[in-house]
Structure formats: structure tokens, C-alpha cells
Amino acid sequence: MRFTSEQRLDNGVLVREFTLGEIPGTLWTPASAEPAPLILMAHNGGLHRRESRLVGRARQAASRGYAVAAIDAPGHGDRPRSADDDAARAEFRRAMRAGEPADELFEAFVGPLVGKTVPEWRTTLDALLELPGIGGSVGYSGWTAVGVRLAATDPRVRAAVFFAGGYVPRAQHEEARRVTVPLLLLLQWDDEGNPRERALDLFDAFGSEEKTLHANVGGHAGTPWFEVDDGERFFARHLS
Amino acid sequence: MRFTSEQRLDNGVLVREFTLGEIPGTLWTPASAEPAPLILMAHNGGLHRRESRLVGRARQAASRGYAVAAIDAPGHGDRPRSADDDAARAEFRRAMRAGEPADELFEAFVGPLVGKTVPEWRTTLDALLELPGIGGSVGYSGWTAVGVRLAATDPRVRAAVFFAGGYVPRAQHEEARRVTVPLLLLLQWDDEGNPRERALDLFDAFGSEEKTLHANVGGHAGTPWFEVDDGERFFARHLS
Numbered sequence: 052m053r054f055t056s057e058q059r060l061d062n063g064v065l066v067r068e069f070t071l072g073e074i075p076g077t078l079w080t081p082a083s084a085e086p087a088p089l090i091l092m093a094h095n096g097g098l099h100r101r102e103s104r105l106v107g108r109a110r111q112a113a114s115r116g117y118a119v120a121a122i123d124a125p126g127h128g129d130r131p132r133s134a135d136d137d138a139a140r141a142e143f144r145r146a147m148r149a150g151e152p153a154d155e156l157f158e159a160f161v162g163p164l165v166g167k168t169v170p171e172w173r174t175t176l177d178a179l180l181e182l183p184g185i186g187g188s189v190g191y192s193g194w195t196a197v198g199v200r201l202a203a204t205d206p207r208v209r210a211a212v213f214f215a216g217g218y219v220p221r222a223q224h225e226e227a228r229r230v231t232v233p234l235l236l237l238l239q240w241d242d243e244g245n246p247r248e249r250a251l252d253l254f255d256a257f258g259s260e261e262k263t264l265h266a267n268v269g270g271h272a273g274t275p276w277f278e279v280d281d282g283e284r285f286f287a288r289h290l291s
Numbered sequence: 292m293r294f295t296s297e298q299r300l301d302n303g304v305l306v307r308e309f310t311l312g313e314i315p316g317t318l319w320t321p322a323s324a325e326p327a328p329l330i331l332m333a334h335n336g337g338l339h340r341r342e343s344r345l346v347g348r349a350r351q352a353a354s355r356g357y358a359v360a361a362i363d364a365p366g367h368g369d370r371p372r373s374a375d376d377d378a379a380r381a382e383f384r385r386a387m388r389a390g391e392p393a394d395e396l397f398e399a400f401v402g403p404l405v406g407k408t409v410p411e412w413r414t415t416l417d418a419l420l421e422l423p424g425i426g427g428s429v430g431y432s433g434w435t436a437v438g439v440r441l442a443a444t445d446p447r448v449r450a451a452v453f454f455a456g457g458y459v460p461r462a463q464h465e466e467a468r469r470v471t472v473p474l475l476l477l478l479q480w481d482d483e484g485n486p487r488e489r490a491l492d493l494f495d496a497f498g499s500e501e502k503t504l505h506a507n508v509g510g511h512a513g514t515p516w517f518e519v520d521d522g523e524r525f526f527a528r529h530l531s
Contacts, residue, residue, distance in 0.1 A: 254480075262508050263505060266494070275503075284517070
């Protein structure tokens with residue numbers, strides 16, 4: 052892990068850009084000298100890790116004592132996008148807008164992306180846990196499909212907040228049964244691209260003894276601000 | 292409203308039993324001299340208002356600055372139960388346990404009970420708002436079927452936390468469309484008597500611009516303790 056820039060915010064939070072092989076990322080660490088629990092904040096949808104809502108959530112969590120890491124998955128943010136990826140994404144969006152069946156397009160596009168991204172998060176986690184100032188307890192927040200596989204296979208992940216579970220390929224619902232950590236699933240009730248029934252089926256599939264669903268009215272980007280606080284209280288209960 | 296007993300708890304909360312005509316109730320008021328927002332804490336299922344979990348929630352809310360009122364609806368707690376009520380309730384429970392269709396039995400039993408209970412809450416609210424120490428903002432918490440009708444018809448109710456929406460008669464889903472206050476619906480995911488699909492349909496029906504669903508694993512009485520705190524934060528956002 053090579054740090055390429057460093058900035059100290061007014062509230063004492065340290066923001067460092069890093070690269071790890073091909074993977075570009077950002078690490079926010081709190082001002083306190085105590086080892087901080089770590090939140091892996093994952094995003095998809097072609098977003099950049101410097102997108103303002105993601106950055107706002109990361110900064111708030113860091114200001115409250117968590118180390119937070121974000122990486123750009125293949126085809127996201129700073130990373131090259133192949134013409135094939137762009138074409139597949141465009142075709143999926145076109146089919147959704149047209150109200151055509153998009154499941155197969157979606158799974159053909161997202162399945163391989165999840166397959167490439169999960170090992171990158173695992174490699175990133177290996178490197179982060181070597182750093183001074185990062186404590187042992189790890190939480191995951193964000194992109195559900197990647198988080199399901201990571202939580203099902205990596206025992207270092209101790210609690211997870213998932214967003215928009217309707218976008219998880221059906222094939223991964225079996226993996227969800229092997230997720231047993233406490234989890235909070237966020238659902239936007241009127242998120243057209245994120246089928247409600249599919250998110251509810253995923254919630255049902257999870258093997259966790261403590262699992263909570265929070266659904267709110269509104270579209271994909273309309274999650275109310277109080278859910279950010281609820282997510283932090285969830286992590287406060289589960290990450291020491 | 293006639294107070295029949297009065298007790299001061301160690302934390303300063305004043306607990307008063309009252310009667311209002313035939314209606315027996317309990318009022319918890321905080322130690323502070325400031326006018327307190329009021330939470331109407333309603334229960335059904337034949338429970339007594341002195342049931343320990345209800346009392347625990349009421350005391351906690353009062354210790355945090357809310358006035359809380361509970362009344363025993365017809366056939367509940369201190370009030371007489373008719374042989375007809377008992378027979379209807381027993382028949383409904385038997386049908387549920389046997390996995391027989393119980394919808395008609397349920398609606399025949401609960402519909403009239405809701406019809407009798409809502410005016411009693413309204414009368415109680417009239418009397419409570421005359422008392423010194425009770426402020427203007429009113430929230431509702433608990434029994435969904437009664438709360439839906441009250442929130443749909445009484446503009447004094449400004450926010451509502453509903454529990455177990457699967458028990459609301461289908462006929463009331465139309466009333467739910469007229470509920471427009473912020474609301475939080477709690478659903479126990481594995482509550483056999485409280486059909487999940489019916490609760491989700493009810494959530495969908497509410498007319499509120501801010502509505503949130505919290506679902507947790509477990510049966511009817513297994514709501515996790517952190518939902519009590521979440522409910523209080525919900526009221527803190529909406530009751531001044």
C-alpha cells in the first residue's frame with residue numbers, strides 16, 4: 052500500500068489517497084491515537100470514490116472514531132473502463148428504462164464484476180490491517196452484492212450495512228444464507244431499478260440471527276440522512 | 292379525568308392512575324416542569340396496561356422528557372370481558388394455530404373493537420391536553436389498527452410508531468392512505484400471526500411522505516431493545 056497524498060481536515064481526520072497494485076483508494080482515519088475499528092465503504096454503479104455523498108459519509112464516520120476505506124472497483128472512478136463494460140452497462144440501462152426484462156443482462160454484467168472486486172477488497176483489507184492506528188474489528192457498508200460474498204467468506208467482517216439489495220444477482224441469494232454476521236439492509240421503497248421483492252427475498256435469505264431491514268419512501272438516491280446515524284449506531288453496537 | 296393514585300419514581304417521573312368514565316388509564320409525566328410532548332401508548336391483544344414491557348417503555352420515554360399515557364381498551368386489563376369476546380378471541384386463536392383461514396374471524400372480532408377504542412383514545416386525549424405540564428405535540432405508539440384510524444382522523448396526532456401492521460383489517464388499508472404524518476412501522480419478520488405480506492401492503496398504502504419500515508427477525512414479542520431507542524429518536528425528530 053503506497054500513500055500518494057495526505058490531508059488533515061479541520062476536525063483532525065487524516066485523509067490519505069493510496070494505491071495498492073492497480074487499486075486506487077482513500078483512507079480516512081480519526082484524530083484519536085487509539086486503534087480505530089475499520090469500515091469498508093464500498094460503492095458501485097460506476098460512481099467515483101470521491102463522489103460527494105460517499106465522502107460525506109466517510110468523513111462523518113471518521114469524525115466519530117472509525118477508520119474508513121473506499122476503493123474504486125474495476126471500471127469505477129479513476130480506473131479504465133473497457134468498451135465492452137460501457138456497452139454492457141448502457142444496454143442494461145436501456146433495457147431498464149424501456150421496461151424490458153433486464154435480469155440476464157444485469158447478471159451477465161454484475162456477476163463478473165463482483166467476482167473481480169471481492170478479491171480486491173480482501174487484498175485491501177490485508178494491507179489496512181497492517182497499518183498502525185487500525186484496530187481489529189471490521190465492518191462493511193454499501194454495495195450489497197460484493198458485501199454478501201465478502202461477509203460470507205471472510206470471517207474478519209463482523210457486521211454489515213447493505214444498500215439496495217435488489218441489485219444482487221439471484222445466484223448470490225444462496226451465498227446470503229451463509230452470511231451470519233449482524234446486518235442492516237437499507238431499501239429505498241420506490242427505487243425503480245432495485246426491485247423491492249428481490250430485496251425482501253434477499254433479506255429473508257440471510258442466515259444472520261440479528262438482521263434488520265430499514266425501508267424508506269423515495270428513489271435510489273433519496274435515503275434520508277437519519278439512516279446515516281442509524282448505520283453508525285448499528286456499527287457502534289457491533290464493532291468494538 | 293379522575294386520578295386514583297400517584298407515585299413518584301426515583302428518577303422523578305410521576306406515575307398516576309386515572310379513570311375517565313369507564314376508561315382506566317395510567318399517565319407517566321417527566322420530572323421537568325416544562326410542558327412535555329405527549330405519547331399515546333396503545334396496546335391490544337388482551338394485554339394489561341401494567342404489563343411489564345409496556346411499563347418499561349413508558350418509564351423510559353418519561354425519563355427522557357415525554358408524557359406517556361396508556362389506557363385499557365374494552366375487554367383489556369382491568370375492564371370486563373364479555374363471554375362473546377372471549378369466545379371470538381379463542382376461536383380466532385384456534386383457527387390461527389390450526390393454520391385455517393382466520394381473516395374473517397379476525398375482522399369480525401377486531402373491527403368492532405377498533406370502532407369502540409378510537410373514540411376512547413380521542414376522549415382521553417381531550418382530557419390529557421387540559422392538564423398542566425402537557426405540551427401541544429402528540430405522538431402515537433403501538434396498536435396499529437387503532438392508530439391508523441386515529442392518525443387518519445385526528446390532526447392532533449403528529450407522528451406515529453406502529454407495531455405489527457399485519458393485524459390491521461384489510462378494510463382499514465383505505466384509511467391508511469389518508470394517514471399523512473411521519474411514521475415508523477415495526478415488523479417482526481417471523482411473527483406467524485402477523486402476516487408479513489399484509490404488513491408490507493399496509494406500509495405501501497400509507498399516504499405519508501416520510502414513512503420508514505423497520506423489520507427484525509424473530510417472533511411477535513421479540514422486538515429488539517434497540518428499536519425502543521430508535522422509536523424515541525423518531526419522536527425526538529417530530530415532536531417538539
